Amino acid sequence: MTADAFDVIVIGSGAGGGTAAWALAERGIAVLLLEAGPPYDPFSDYRLDQPDWETQHFPAKVPTKGRQTTARMQRLNAKWDDLRSWNRVRGRYNPGDHRADWGYSHVVGLGGSTLHFTGEAHRMHPRAMQMHSRFGVAADWPVDYAALEPFYLEVERLIGVAGPTDDPIRPRSAPFPLPAHPLSYGSQKIAVGCQKLGLSFTANARAALSQPYDGRPACNYCGNCTRGCPRTDKGSVDVTFIPKAVATGNCTIRTEATVLHIETGPDDRVSGVVYIDATGATHMAKGDAVVVACGAVETPRLLLNSANPHTSDGLGNESGQVGRHFMETLSWTSSGLHDEPLGSHRGLPSDGICWDFNAPDAIPDIVGGCRFSAAVHEADLTGPVKYATRVVQGWGRQHKQAMREKFGRALSVGAIGESLPNPKSFIDLDPKEKDGQGQPKARIHSHLDDEELKRLSFMAKTSRAILKASGAGDIFEEYGAYDGFQPTHVFGTCRMGTNPEESVVDPYGRSHRWRNLFITDASVFPSSGGGESPSLTIEALAIRSARHLADRAKRGAL
Amino acid sequence: MRRRLFLAVAAGWVLLAQKRRSVAAVIGGSRSSAYPLTALPAYLDTIIPRDNSGSASDFGVDRQFIDQASRSRQHMRLLRAGSKWLDSEARKIGAGGFSDLDPSSREVIVERAATARIRSLPRVFFDRTRRDAFRAYYADPLSWERAGYEGPPQPKGFPDHAEAPR
Numbered sequence: 037m038t039a040d041a042f043d044v045i046v047i048g049s050g051a052g053g054g055t056a057a058w059a060l061a062e063r064g065i066a067v068l069l070l071e072a073g074p075p076y077d078p079f080s081d082y083r084l085d086q087p088d089w090e091t092q093h094f095p096a097k098v099p100t101k102g103r104q105t106t107a108r109m110q111r112l113n114a115k116w117d118d119l120r121s122w123n124r125v126r127g128r129y130n131p132g133d134h135r136a137d138w139g140y141s142h143v144v145g146l147g148g149s150t151l152h153f154t155g156e157a158h159r160m161h162p163r164a165m166q167m168h169s170r171f172g173v174a175a176d177w178p179v180d181y182a183a184l185e186p187f188y189l190e191v192e193r194l195i196g197v198a199g200p201t202d203d204p205i206r207p208r209s210a211p212f213p214l215p216a217h218p219l220s221y222g223s224q225k226i227a228v229g230c231q232k233l234g235l236s237f238t239a240n241a242r243a244a245l246s247q248p249y250d251g252r253p254a255c256n257y258c259g260n261c262t263r264g265c266p267r268t269d270k271g272s273v274d275v276t277f278i279p280k281a282v283a284t285g286n287c288t289i290r291t292e293a294t295v296l297h298i299e300t301g302p303d304d305r306v307s308g309v310v311y312i313d314a315t316g317a318t319h320m321a322k323g324d325a326v327v328v329a330c331g332a333v334e335t336p337r338l339l340l341n342s343a344n345p346h347t348s349d350g351l352g353n354e355s356g357q358v359g360r361h362f363m364e365t366l367s368w369t370s371s372g373l374h375d376e377p378l379g380s381h382r383g384l385p386s387d388g389i390c391w392d393f394n395a396p397d398a399i400p401d402i403v404g405g406c407r408f409s410a411a412v413h414e415a416d417l418t419g420p421v422k423y424a425t426r427v428v429q430g431w432g433r434q435h436k437q438a439m440r441e442k443f444g445r446a447l448s449v450g451a452i453g454e455s456l457p458n459p460k461s462f463i464d465l466d467p468k469e470k471d472g473q474g475q476p477k478a479r480i481h482s483h484l485d486d487e488e489l490k491r492l493s494f495m496a497k498t499s500r501a502i503l504k505a506s507g508a509g510d511i512f513e514e515y516g517a518y519d520g521f522q523p524t525h526v527f528g529t530c531r532m533g534t535n536p537e538e539s540v541v542d543p544y545g546r547s548h549r550w551r552n553l554f555i556t557d558a559s560v561f562p563s564s565g566g567g568e569s570p571s572l573t574i575e576a577l578a579i580r581s582a583r584h585l586a587d588r589a590k591r592g593a594l
Numbered sequence: 595m596r597r598r599l600f601l602a603v604a605a606g607w608v609l610l611a612q613k614r615r616s617v618a619a620v621i622g623g624s625r626s627s628a629y630p631l632t633a634l635p636a637y638l639d640t641i642i643p644r645d646n647s648g649s650a651s652d653f654g655v656d657r658q659f660i661d662q663a664s665r666s667r668q669h670m671r672l673l674r675a676g677s678k679w680l681d682s683e684a685r686k687i688g689a690g691g692f693s694d695l696d697p698s699s700r701e702v703i704v705e706r707a708a709t710a711r712i713r714s715l716p717r718v719f720f721d722r723t724r725r726d727a728f729r730a731y732y733a734d735p736l737s738w739e740r741a742g743y744e745g746p747p748q749p750k751g752f753p754d755h756a757e758a759p760r
Contacts, residue, residue, distance in 0.1 A: 084748035088733045218756045256751025266748055379759030381743070382752030420741045424728035431641045431708065431724055432701060436740075439732075443742045444759060 042068040042288070043589065045309055045323035047295050047338070050148020051574040052557035053329030054273035055191070058281035059582035060327075065589065066286050068321055069278075070293040070311055073098045073144035076151055076274060082264035090419035094152040094263055098144035104333055104478045105466045109135035112519055116489055119368075119496055121515035125429050130519040138522035140333055140480060146291050147274030149331070149524070154261050154385050154414060155243040155270045156569035157197040159188050159206045164396050164405060164454070167563040171396060171403045173456050174361075175562035178534050178543035179580075185209055187576035194280070195271030196249040197572075199241035205391060214246045217255070220383025222447055223410040225374060229506025230390055230408075240389040240409060243271030243571070257383050259413045277575075293319075296473055297342040298326055298351055298553070305594075306351070306553045312473060325552040325585055325594050329578070332362065332526040332559040336463045337478035339530070352530070352547040352555075357540050359464050361457035361531055363564045364482055364523035366492055368516035369411050370499040371448040372508035373427070379444045385413035386450070393498070394566040396454065402491050404454030405566025408502060411450030415513075427512055447508040451495035452567035455527070458485050463529050482521050492518055525570050530559035545581035552594040556581050629674040633681050633692035634659060640700045641727050647740040655730045662726070676719030679707075 046057045049071040057069045074097050076082075081095050111134050112120075121129040130136040142149045162181035167174040189210055191197075199212035216239035219227060223237075230237035244255045244265075255269045268275045281287035292314035299320070301307035308322035328335050336359040340350035350358050374380070390408040392398065398405050416422055420443060427446060428438045460483035465476035484492070496516065503509060517523075532555075533539030536548035545560055547553040556578040558570050565573075588594050638650035638659070650656065663670040680692035683703045689695050692703065707716035708724075731737055738745060744752075754760075 085746055087735050087746065089746045089748075091729060091733050220755045221758055224756070256748075256753055257755040258747035258751040259755075260747050377742075377759050379752075379755070381745075382755035382759075384755075418747070419745060420732040420738060420743045421729050423741075424732045425725050431704065433643055433645055435728075436642065436645060436647070439741045 039308075039320040039322060040068065041322040042066050043323065044068070044325045044327060044585065045070065045321050046327040046329065047309065048148065048329035048331070048334075048557065049146050049273065049278065049289070050329065050331065050557070051150055051273060051571045052578045053327065054147060054150075054277040054281070055575040055578035056327050056329060056554075056556045056582040057287050058277040058284075059579045060586055061281045061284040061286035063583070063586040064286060065586055067281070067288065068323065069281070069287055069289045070295055070309070070321075071146050071289065071291045072294045073146065074291050075146040076264065078264065078266050078268050078275065082266040084258060084260055084263060084266055089260075089263070090421040092263070094143065096143060100142055100144060101139050103144070103471070104140055104480055105469045106137040106521065107479055107481045109137060109521060110483055116493070116518055119489065119492055119516055119518035121519050122513065123426055124512040125426055129515060135484075135518070136520045138520045140526065141522055141524045142331060146278065146289070147272050150272040150571060151264060151274060152262050153272065153524075153571060154569070155272070156386055157192065157195070157199070157241045157243040157271070157572045158565075158568035158570075159241075160184070160565050160568055160573055161205060161394050161396070161405065164394075164563060164565045164568075167396060167404075167456075173403055175531060175533060175538070177562050178532055181206070184573070184576050184580070187579050188572060190579060191572055191575040195243050195276045195575075196245050196252070197241055197243050197271070198246035200239045205394065212241065214249060217242060217244070217246050217384050217387050219388050220257070220380070220410070222374075222378040222380030222383065222412060223388040225378065225447060225506045225508070226410050226449065226502060227388060229502050229504075232505040233501060235390050235392050235502070237388050237390050240386050242384060242387065244384055245269040245271075255384060259381055259383055259385060259418045261385050262414065294473065295338060296475060298328070298338065300342075300344060300346050300351065300550070304549050304551055306550050324589060325554065327554045327556055327582070327585070329555065329557040331557050332529045333463055333478050333480060335555060335557055335559045336529040337465065337476075340465050341475050352540050352550055352553060354549050355537050355540060357531060357538065359529050360462050361528040362461040362463055362480070362482065363455040363457055363527040363561070364461070364517070364521070365525040366406075366453040366455045366484070366488060366495075366517050367451065368492060368495040368499055369415050369448055369450040369514065370496065370503055370511055371412070371415050371417060371446055371513045372503045372511040373442060374445045374447050374506070374508040376507070377444050378447065380412050380446055381418040381444055383413070386410055390502075393494075394568070396566060398566075399491060399494050402494060403487070404456055404491055406451050406453030406491060406495050407567035408449055408451050408495075408499060411448040412446055414450060415448040417446040417448060447503060447506055449499040449502045451499050452525075452569075453491045453495050454566045455564045456488065457528055458483060460485075484518065489518060492516060525558070525564070527558045527561040527564045527570065530555050531562050532560040533562065544584040545577065546584070554581055554585055629678045631660065631673055631677050633677040634673065636693040636695075636700060637677070637680055637704065638723070638727050640697070640704045641724055642731050643697070647737065650727055650731055653731055653734050653736060655727055658730045659723070659726065672719060672722065675715055676723065679716050679719065
């Protein structure tokens with residue numbers, strides 16, 4: 037087995053790991069960045085110029101289906117039938133009587149799931165960071181919005197975020213670096229609909245360039261961020277933090293390098309990692325510190341798989357909290373046909389948003405907020421194949437005629453809400469299923485209780501009302517988290533806090549026991565927020581943690 | 595992060611998984627393993643007929659079907675079983691086979707398949723072939739102009755996205 041030595045080893049190259057690697061490297065720290073997946077080339081891998089572009093989704097080089105297992109999902113209850121996923125052409129998407137496992141949606145590759153993210157760049161609602169003290173649920177963040185604000189601004193400037201000038205909820209010390217994108221013609225209809233209902237609908241904060249920036253071109257509104265951006269205007273980690281980290285000369289990247297476990301040493305310190313490369317060869321890397329950023333499903337798995345006689349319940353699991361408090365994506369999307377041609381396939385995904393119910397007490401009689409956004413692109417209604425198979429019923433001449441009449445008229449409203457932790461939602465190691473290296477797979481336990489479903493019901497009813505007011509009340513499809521588990525935002529399984537008995541890491545992401553072990557992904561989130569997309573917060577926290585680590589390293593205090 | 599797109603994809607996967615089970619059930623005992631696919635072009639042209647734009651077979655959808663099915667024994671069995679059903683329905687009204695019928699008679703039989711009992715052979719055959727036919731036909735740029743689509747998304751994008759469509 038070969039052994040290299042670095043100052044810091046970072047595991048995972050997504051929003052948390054790629055950002056931490058840059059923040060350490062630019063401080064002169066020698067970083068080894070280990071990524072289980074391969075690199076992607078935006079110019080050759082994302083084939084949005086090809087005739088069959090619509091039948092191809094994100095070109096995953098590493099299949100994610102089956103990387104984790106899922107415990108049996110909850111039985112569906114007739115009282116929530118209004119939340120079943122359905123389509124006018126296809127019928128119910130889940131015809132069964134239990135919630136379906138549609139898989140944890142993520143990307144294994146250099147840049148992680150930012151490769152296929154939409155690129156919303158949201159700051160947390162300040163009051164959504166105090167869920168326990170205000171409402172007795174989840175846990176309070178041990179860092180407040182004011183402490184995060186400088187890091188939010190730094191990330192926005194690094195990746196190039198376009199956003200509106202005013203935000204009464206989230207105070208800003210400086211404007212967004214780029215002006216907001218104009219609303220697409222379709223989203224303008226949703227804005228009118230919201231106005232009729234007395235709701236606001238403003239430009240969304242987006243990690244997509246509204247002007248050329250930092251050597252990257254402006255967005256050309258093709259509408260397919262989730263298939264991978266071939267122009268590099270989307271601020272994914274592979275085109276922002278990682279090239280900046282490499283440019284420092286202090287960051288070594290090894291792709292297709294799967295970490296098997298983290299090694300421990302004396303004095304409550306970790307000493308390095310053992311990983312295998314694409315050929316199956318095993319390597320050891322030594323580091324003065326280790327940063328874990330594999331996401332809220334794989335990070336607890338790695339810690340639990342790193343158990344040894346000195347830490348028999350799993351690394352960093354002295355509190356028994358590793359894997360607990362799993363929070364997922366409570367989502368809903370309704371799609372309807374508008375009366376007039378909109379060309380709604382055009383534009384920037386999720387370009388407009390309604391934050392009116394984002395505060396944790398904004399939904400009447402329900403704890404936890406949500407938001408509503410334009411969602412026709414994320415619903416994948418951007419080309420004729422999807423119209424032919426999901427929007428237009430029938431066949432024959434009537435179908436062809438209807439295609440001509442209806443193409444470009446679809447509007448979708450999507451909602452994402454707070455996901456509160458509960459004892460039935462957690463990650464553990466599957467006692468039977470192992471991966472190709474013989475390591476137990478992560479097993480996901482997910483449960484939506486009635487409080488979650490009440491929030492989801494509000495999200496569904498409001499989405500329908502917005503669509504109707506927008507002139508698209510002819511709803512042809514709806515889907516949501518109630519009858520299908522398929523999260524993209526996952527949180528909370530290595531909670532940060534000040535009390536070592538109730539959390540895994542401290543307010544800087546450092547293990548309470550293992551003083552040179554850090555976590556910089558959304559597993560540290562004490563609560564999910566009221567529908568905010570998490571990447572910007574992950575990146576802000578990662579820079580904050582990395583700077584803290586670097587300062588400690590310079591003081592010899594690791 | 596990426597969210598709702600995959601919900602739709604997974605939903606399609608669930609439907610497909612259900613249909614796979616249905617396919618095995620409905621064609622499991624049929625003696626159609628070598629039945630000819632002569633009905634297929636006429637059937638697909640009934641699903642997507644020629645008007646002021648081309649039909650399914652004009653765009654080579656029938657050939658794509660056979661190419662794809664040749665890679666999956668179960669898929670090919672479904673096409674053969676469906677073709678056999680189409681011909682048997684045609685013979686009930688005195689024709690030699692489905693392809694010998696006039697367009698309106700073909701439509702009657704296709705409508706029978708489209709409204710057949712869920713998980714019956716004609717319904718499974720219809721649902722699967724309808725979806726696959728539209729997927730192949732509308733992935734062909736020749737179909738886009740008549741449908742009002744000015745793609746693909748790149749390299750031009752849609753810089754006019756904020757304006758009413760022309």
